[in-house]
Amino acid sequence: MENEAKPADLIDDLRRQIRYHNHRYYNLDAPEITDGEYDELVRELAALEEQYPDLRTADSPTQSIGGEASSQFSPVEHLTPMMSLDNAKDKEELEDWAERHNRYIAANPAYNCELKLDGLAVSLLYREGRLDRAATRGDGRVGEDITLNVAGIPHIPNRLDTQDPPSLLEVRGEIFMPLTSFTRLNEEQAAKEDRLFANPRNAAAGSLRQKDPSVTAGRGLSFFAYQLANSEGAPSFKTHSESLTYLSSIGLPVNERSRRVESLDEVYEFCMYWQENRHTNDFEIDGVVVKVDSLAQQGELGFTSKAPRWAVAFKFPPEEKTTLLKDIMVSIGRSGKATPFAVLEPVFVGGSTVQLATLHNEDQVRLKDVRPGDTVFVRKAGDVIPEVVGPVVSLRPQGLPEWTFPENCPECSSKLVRNEGESDTFCVSAECPKQTEQRMAHFVSRGAMDIEHMGERTVQLFMSLGWLSNIADIYRLDYEKIQKLEGWGETSVSNLKQAIEGSKDRPLANLLIGLGIRHLGTTGSRLLAAHFGHLDRILDATLEEIAEVDGLGPIIAESVVDFMKQQTNRDLIEALRESGLNFEGPPPPTQEQTLKGLSIVVSGTLEGFSREGATEAIKERGGKSPGSVSKKTHCLVLGESPGAAKLKKAQELEIPILNEEQFVKLLETGEIER
Numbered sequence: 001m002e003n004e005a006k007p008a009d010l011i012d013d014l015r016r017q018i019r020y021h022n023h024r025y026y027n028l029d030a031p032e033i034t035d036g037e038y039d040e041l042v043r044e045l046a047a048l049e050e051q052y053p054d055l056r057t058a059d060s061p062t063q064s065i066g067g068e069a070s071s072q073f074s075p076v077e078h079l080t081p082m083m084s085l086d087n088a089k090d091k092e093e094l095e096d097w098a099e100r101h102n103r104y105i106a107a108n109p110a111y112n113c114e115l116k117l118d119g120l121a122v123s124l125l126y127r128e129g130r131l132d133r134a135a136t137r138g139d140g141r142v143g144e145d146i147t148l149n150v151a152g153i154p155h156i157p158n159r160l161d162t163q164d165p166p167s168l169l170e171v172r173g174e175i176f177m178p179l180t181s182f183t184r185l186n187e188e189q190a191a192k193e194d195r196l197f198a199n200p201r202n203a204a205a206g207s208l209r210q211k212d213p214s215v216t217a218g219r220g221l222s223f224f225a226y227q228l229a230n231s232e233g234a235p236s237f238k239t240h241s242e243s244l245t246y247l248s249s250i251g252l253p254v255n256e257r258s259r260r261v262e263s264l265d266e267v268y269e270f271c272m273y274w275q276e277n278r279h280t281n282d283f284e285i286d287g288v289v290v291k292v293d294s295l296a297q298q299g300e301l302g303f304t305s306k307a308p309r310w311a312v313a314f315k316f317p318p319e320e321k322t323t324l325l326k327d328i329m330v331s332i333g334r335s336g337k338a339t340p341f342a343v344l345e346p347v348f349v350g351g352s353t354v355q356l357a358t359l360h361n362e363d364q365v366r367l368k369d370v371r372p373g374d375t376v377f378v379r380k381a382g383d384v385i386p387e388v389v390g391p392v393v394s395l396r397p398q399g400l401p402e403w404t405f406p407e408n409c410p411e412c413s414s415k416l417v418r419n420e421g422e423s424d425t426f427c428v429s430a431e432c433p434k435q436t437e438q439r440m441a442h443f444v445s446r447g448a449m450d451i452e453h454m455g456e457r458t459v460q461l462f463m464s465l466g467w468l469s470n471i472a473d474i475y476r477l478d479y480e481k482i483q484k485l486e487g488w489g490e491t492s493v494s495n496l497k498q499a500i501e502g503s504k505d506r507p508l509a510n511l512l513i514g515l516g517i518r519h520l521g522t523t524g525s526r527l528l529a530a531h532f533g534h535l536d537r538i539l540d541a542t543l544e545e546i547a548e549v550d551g552l553g554p555i556i557a558e559s560v561v562d563f564m565k566q567q568t569n570r571d572l573i574e575a576l577r578e579s580g581l582n583f584e585g586p587p588p589p590t591q592e593q594t595l596k597g598l599s600i601v602v603s604g605t606l607e608g609f610s611r612e613g614a615t616e617a618i619k620e621r622g623g624k625s626p627g628s629v630s631k632k633t634h635c636l637v638l639g640e641s642p643g644a645a646k647l648k649k650a651q652e653l654e655i656p657i658l659n660e661e662q663f664v665k666l667l668e669t670g671e672i673e674r
């Protein structure tokens, strides 16, 4: 088969991808790929451009990588820190929050309830009534100067509407994208065949961080003020709600749904009302912000290190939406596992657009009783993973047939197998091309053999040409043939060759990960490699010997023995040996194992160690360094600004607490100084 890809198309494609990822990284603060993967795309493009100088252009991302981000907006220090809010997820947590006030202020204060807009916090600084500076929140202390971009948002006045403006007024609020603007923007993006924004919040962030303020101005952003943060020469107020009325009177938009209430019961009523009616506005809200209204009481309550005590964000639970279940399809993984997944009419739920959702296995589909053609409830499990909850039975078309699991593999047509007592279904064909492709993609992936320049697309291409049919073929590729492919010049072939050759020296643990032995993950592979030191010893190990490895369970041990027994796998390993792959494990530990059997928790910042450095130092010496204090902890090492919970727990359990100096001694001697 001929490779059809033309260099110009490849270059175009790469440029489009890189621009897209630049946009995600720099404008949306939502990268989808790792820095390494990004670098690989740029390297690929640069190699192609070098090979085809005619196709070079001035606006290629190779000519202007990054740069835009940090130099675009200068840092500004906030007059007072922009803090975040503590959350309450239900009535009980709301009551706990209110109860904590009793120590500081009289019971039953009045509260101001406000919708919690889902956008970006900004600070607007007006001097003598003119917008002087607008800044993002940044890390709370230092934000980015976005004055020019903000000046073009119609709802943000450049001048305050008053004869007698205060000499200084800092107001904080939320910039957001109304749903109508969001829909329009995405329609325009679609018409231009540009990437769509996943949600209004990302769209607002991307629109605000434009180099060209006129682009921001055209995006239909909006703004509501929610706090008078600093002022000189402004009237003084007794309550937060009065200050909002004032802001509104001088031309700053304030959301009119805010309400002052006299009791916590009414607060809760307000929260429940808006939880039910959250979609009746032209903007997304994700909760209600509750603030003690009296400014004197706010003063008495003050702040913790992160947030004001006088305010709390009541967060709505993950929302459910309904949409059409267009189809149920089955995907094949590297182990042959056949996973059913829902193909949905795209629906915007829990902050992003969902069109695919796993249905896990046959029983789950039956249990949920969802059928293609159903209207189904969709939500984000743990607020991240899209999940089909179940059908809206009342909307089911009459006679809609139940879905049945396909009998044959959608990729290779061989019979699918589900063993008794198991919930998963498998394609067990050794020839299934999808499994091979997935296995190969896993082998070359970062966590395994980390072969750069050999992404999933390259694997697919070489498979389609008949050059790859198993992992060992990766090391038997004919580079001369590759170079004859269109779009593969000398540089890209030499890069690929170098990456493949380089992978031969990876440690044994990486090879074990790459082999994709069922149940054996990264940690298990490391343990196995460290224990046996050489693949040959694992090849011949008995179940008992493998089960002896500290930290490996019986299921993994059995799976490893099973894998090593199979002739095809033994053949594969021999072929890899012939190609010169390293079969040896990591060298034995160089540090004296002073901390063997000790569990040492580190909290706070140390002077002479980074966080990872401290943990690494403990592990290298045979110790453990878990993230939290428990009865099993031998000591707590305390640095600057430690976590309060760890310290409290250690004190409660009377666990020795060491400073950095004592920690250094401990590393050397293994003795805990009391």
Ligand code: IVH
Pocket: 082, 083, 084, 085, 114, 115, 116, 117, 118, 120, 121, 122, 173, 174, 226, 227, 289, 308, 311, 313
């Ligand atoms: S008050 C010090 N009021 O929610 C308290 N915040 O962590 C300042 N937000 O990103 C926040 N609507 O931008 C407040 N009516 C409202 C709000 C609100 C949305 C955002 C805020 C911040 C997050 C709270």
